[in-house]
Amino acid sequence: MKRLISLYIIILLASNHLNAQTTSFRNLDGNQKDTFRNNLYASSEKINSLECSFIQKQVLSMLSDEVVSKGTMTFKKTERLLWTYTSPYEFVFLMNNGRITTKSEGKTSSFDSGSSPLMKELCKIMVAGLKGDTKSLETSFNTKYLTNGSQIKVVMTPRNKNLGSIFNQIDLLFDAGTFLVSSIEMAEPSGDKTTISINNVKINGTVDDKVFDIH
Amino acid sequence: MIKYLTYISLAFILCSCTARVSPSRADLNPVVAEIMDKPMHFRATITFGGNSVTGLMAVKQRSDLTIFGSFTNEFGVKGFDFIYRDGKTDLVYVMPALNKAMVKKILRRDISAMSVYGIGNIGKLHGNGYDKTPQIFYPDPQLKSRLFKDIYVSGNSSGLKKIIALDDFRYKLRIELISLLPDEE
Numbered sequence: 001m002k003r004l005i006s007l008y009i010i011i012l013l014a015s016n017h018l019n020a021q022t023t024s025f026r027n028l029d030g031n032q033k034d035t036f037r038n039n040l041y042a043s044s045e046k047i048n049s050l051e052c053s054f055i056q057k058q059v060l061s062m063l064s065d066e067v068v069s070k071g072t073m074t075f076k077k078t079e080r081l082l083w084t085y086t087s088p089y090e091f092v093f094l095m096n097n098g099r100i101t102t103k104s105e106g107k108t109s110s111f112d113s114g115s116s117p118l119m120k121e122l123c124k125i126m127v128a129g130l131k132g133d134t135k136s137l138e139t140s141f142n143t144k145y146l147t148n149g150s151q152i153k154v155v156m157t158p159r160n161k162n163l164g165s166i167f168n169q170i171d172l173l174f175d176a177g178t179f180l181v182s183s184i185e186m187a188e189p190s191g192d193k194t195t196i197s198i199n200n201v202k203i204n205g206t207v208d209d210k211v212f213d214i215h
Numbered sequence: 216m217i218k219y220l221t222y223i224s225l226a227f228i229l230c231s232c233t234a235r236v237s238p239s240r241a242d243l244n245p246v247v248a249e250i251m252d253k254p255m256h257f258r259a260t261i262t263f264g265g266n267s268v269t270g271l272m273a274v275k276q277r278s279d280l281t282i283f284g285s286f287t288n289e290f291g292v293k294g295f296d297f298i299y300r301d302g303k304t305d306l307v308y309v310m311p312a313l314n315k316a317m318v319k320k321i322l323r324r325d326i327s328a329m330s331v332y333g334i335g336n337i338g339k340l341h342g343n344g345y346d347k348t349p350q351i352f353y354p355d356p357q358l359k360s361r362l363f364k365d366i367y368v369s370g371n372s373s374g375l376k377k378i379i380a381l382d383d384f385r386y387k388l389r390i391e392l393i394s395l396l397p398d399e400e
Contacts (some may be wrong), residue, residue, distance in 0.1 A: 067256065166310065
């Protein structure tokens with residue numbers, strides 16, 4: 001009898017655990033969704049500059065492998081984004097007034113963002129994600145808002161075929177209290193998944209324009 | 216009878232002395248101990264004409280000697296996935312910008328050459344010194360029949376890093392792989 005009770009308790013706990021996992025995020029709809037969306041947008045409008053560090057984990061499905069990269073990001077109005085990788089090797093990416101500049105192994109190359117639609121779109125997603133301006137992404141993505149109480153997850157699926165051939169889905173995770181982004185997860189059609197965890201966020205600090213001078 | 220036996224013996228001797236004409240199946244599926252247990256990561260630069268694309272290449276070998284590889288850019292966006300076996304490369308996934316018949320044809324040829332002669336010879340690079348002169352892995356002077364025309368594959372080391380390069384002169388394409396050190400990974 002004791003064994004049966006123990007077994008019953010174990011099954012009950014296990015089912016509760018599973019239930020908690022599947023129902024941790026619930027849909028935000030109607031007024032709740034609009035309120036969060038508007039608050040997030042209002043908060044993003046106040047961001048003039050943003051600095052953070054990040055850890056990028058990339059799962060390569062075919063090789064059952066994980067690649068970890070680290071670095072920093074600096075954003076300054078309007079639309080200037082410096083993306084610096086420090087590990088596994090140094091790589092600098094800068095989006096500045098419609099021009100993309102990369103620096104790798106001391107070599108710098110610069111080109112118009114229009115010649116690389118993928119990078120342009122990726123920058124748009126990163127800037128919107130960092131700021132919390134999900135409204136600006138709604139022309140390119142269908143968005144769904146979910147919450148678990150402390151966090152809000154914005155699930156975005158591409159509206160057009162071109163973007164859909166690169167991303168299956170992009171999830172932005174925000175703190176429900178501060179409206180700051182904590183992670184950006186990109187799922188690709190190849191089965192790979194890249195998660196960028198954002199840490200040490202500093203809003204509206206003094207960012208010298210010289211930071212964006214890459215030679 | 217003795218005459219026939221002499222001819223047969225002579226034929227055997229001649230065959231055994233003949234230089235290798237074409238790579239054998241075993242040559243085309245090298246055992247690469249360095250990527251057997253876990254994937255090896257490289258910083259990759261692909262230069263085509265005047266343009267360069269950089270990213271990360273991960274390669275791994277399965278026990279049946281098939282080599283798997285993935286090329287992604289720094290932001291994690293996949294460029295292509297490949298499977299190499301028996302001198303042939305299958306492109307499992309190619310990003311839309313590269314998904315063109317001509318590009319895929321060049322990629323298949325160059326990845327095959329890189330897999331068998333570049334990655335396949337990585338064990339020959341000790342990676343504990345500075346080799347000023349790269350070792351030429353392909354074309355192999357022993358092979359009279361060449362599988363890949365206008366392709367050179369070489370390797371050298373810089374400190375602990377192993378460097379493999381493929382130059383495809385026909386299409387002015389260069390693939391350079393520089394191994395990442397464990398502390399970088």
